[in-house]
Every structure is written in structure tokens, then in C-alpha cells.
Amino acid sequence: MHPSPAFRQTPQIRNIAFARDRSFGVLTLAGPDGPLAAHVPFVLNEQGTALEAHLVRSNPILSMLDTPQPALLVVSGPDGYVSPDWYDLADQVPTWNYVAIHLRGVLRRLPPESLPPHAAALSAQFEERLHPKRLWTEGKMDPETLARMRRMIVPIAMDITQIDGTWKLNQNKSDTTRQAAAKAMKTSAIGQETATLSALMATPPEPE
Secondary structure, three states: OOOOHHHOOOOHHHHHHHHHHHOEEEEEEEEOOEEEEEEEEOEEOOOOOEEEEEEEOOOHHHHHOOOOEEEEEEEEEEEEEEOHHHHOOOOOOOEEEEEEEEEEEEEEEOOHHHHHHHHHHHHHHHHHHHOOOOOOOHHHOOHHHHHHHHOOEEEEEEEEEEEEEEEEOOOOOOHHHHHHHHHHHOOOOOEEOHHHHHHHHHOOOOOO
16 A cells, blocks of 8 residues: 555545445465465455455465465556656656555355355346346356356455555645646556546545
């Protein structure tokens, strides 16, 4: 997380909402030979206190979960390079604006019977966003094929103990300067989802 408090004052409810909307992140924990990481979609509850995900059975993270382990899940949002020229001010330096949420907690393996409801909830939360498309469900699959695929993955859960959010959106600049940078960011090709980042820069979240 960025050390400047200017970028870490977003209300916790918005950090949780952002992570729930994204529902995809990088799960990390310390392995015996170094850090381990996995890119996972997840289901986060409304309170931001627990999430569920799954891993392919061969993932080395699972070998660590004979006992619960401390873990970090990083949820990245839009990001982009900020040129000093966009500020129209003297003596400025380049920077990178971004949104990121860190979910820390204890990771554990779930019993096999948790997989069907988890998988159904995970697919449903994304399928519902494709409205008016008719929702895909596991009922469309051949039962034997579905059972074979389920044997390849293992459900996991994380009990969340801490949520930190960084919304680095030029809040440390004047409104005029920030708006100028936001306008230039909208059409920038350096970064991810720069148009979304531009909108956030133009109207950053109110502090708690």
C-alpha cells in the first residue's frame, strides 16, 4: 500500500464494494521456497469478512493448506502513467496513478461438498452482469463431464482480518491541476482502463 495518507482515506465500504465488483485478484502466501501466487476469481461477502475461491488441484498453494495459512489477495483496478506536462506546473515529476485493494487474512481449504455451491455462486455473480443474456448454469452440462471437471479443482476460503485500499488519483494536487491530468488520462494509451481511471481522478472518493 502507498504510504501517503492522502491516498488511503477512501471509506472502507467503497474498498469492499470495489473488491466485490472486481472479484478477481492475485492470491499470495509465503511458500517454503519463496512466495507463491495464483490468479483467482472469488466471491466476497457483503461485509468484506470472508471470501471463497478455488484452485486447480495441482497448484502448490494447496500443499500449504494442511493447516490454515496467512495470505494476501491483491485486487488491482485501473492504472496509468501520469506525465508531468499534464499538470502545466513547474518542477513536477512523473508518477503512476492506480487503484488497489489488499485483503489480508487466513486461508484454508474447504471440504469437497463446498465446491458445488461455491462454483454456482461464482458463475452466477458474473452471469447476472451479462443481462439480458439468459444465465448459464451447471444444469446445461453433462453430469459426468461436470463431475470430472469438479475433481480437478479444490475450494478454498479466506477469513479476512484486514482491508487496505490505495486510490492514488492526484488528491495531493489542486482541483484545477487534477482535472487537467484527468482530461489527459482519458485518452492515454499507457496503462489499463485509463478512461475509467480518468473518471475517478476527476471525482475521487470522499475521505472517511
